[in-house]
Amino acid sequence: MAENKTIIIKKINKVAGGAHGGSWKVAYADFVTAMMAFFLLMWLINTTPQEKKEQLAGYFKEFSLFDKGGKRPLFMEEAGQPIPMKIERGADTKPLPPVEASDVERAQEEMVSGLRKAIEEKLSDLKDQVLVDNFEGGVRVQIIHKDGRPIFEKGSFSFTPEGQRALALVADRLKELPNKFAVEGHTDSLGYSDSRYTNWELSTARASSARLLLEHFGVPTERLVRVAGYASTQPLIKGNPDDPRNRRISILIYRDEKTTGAAPAGPPPPPAVVIPETQILGGQAAPAKP
Secondary structure: OHHHOOOOOOOOOOOOOHHHOOHHHHHHHHHHHHHHHHHHHHHHHHHOOHHHHHHHHHHHHOOOOOOOOOOOOEEEOOOOOEEEOOOOOOOOOOOOOOOOHHHHHHHHHHHHHHHHHHHHHHOHHHHHHEEEEEEOOEEEEEEEOOOOOOOEOOOOOOEOHHHHHHHHHHHHHHOOOOOOEEEEEEOOOOOOOOOOOOHHHHHHHHHHHHHHHHHHOOOOHHHEEEEEEOOOOOOOOOOOOOOHHHOEEEEEEEOOHHHOOOOOOOOOOOOOOOOOHHHHHOOOOOOOOO
């Protein structure tokens, strides 16, 4: 009997209570994670400089491959600076390469070197009287008077053969360029015995005479923006205003339309005196200096 005992196995099914399950923990963890991310975002926004905020706002405001303003599409670097996005161009696209400042400077240097080379080759005897340099608005060519090799007749606005040769060389280069240009006349500080005729009239007459010669040598006058005389107010030899090298013609070749009003650095010159062209063409010379 003892060996035939009945073994009874009881199975108990445990039913979890509604409020005692573990699913709420998952939802709570998601909520805490979201709140942490939110407050972290608020902290980052608060510590971000205003400039970067504006860059980010502009970037997300109108995101497109091509900006409405025609600028290149941009992506933001981590530092907040825009960098160009590389775009594969199709066969139908015709990109217009932008004109950079380096290209303008290179063209200006080529103009200067070309003028200097032409002076060395064709005006070797006058190379120290034809100066080429840069100024803020472009390139400046100056033809300088010198004792023993004058470019003007004495006390006159008429050019000597040497002065005409120098102007002809400048004209050959100038007529090949599309640039605007101006012509300026300058004198030394020596005055005249005749008070009715001053360095103002002489410098303006010489500038107008140079303009007529440039036109004669084939330079289109449509590109001329100014003819002016400044007397002795802008000496080349600042320490000696009586130096004959201060008598000169300056031809300013401007880079573009925006710089046609620019002049070499220095104090603003007084207004130029205007001489009627009929007087220039009539060949009336100024009275000789004492």
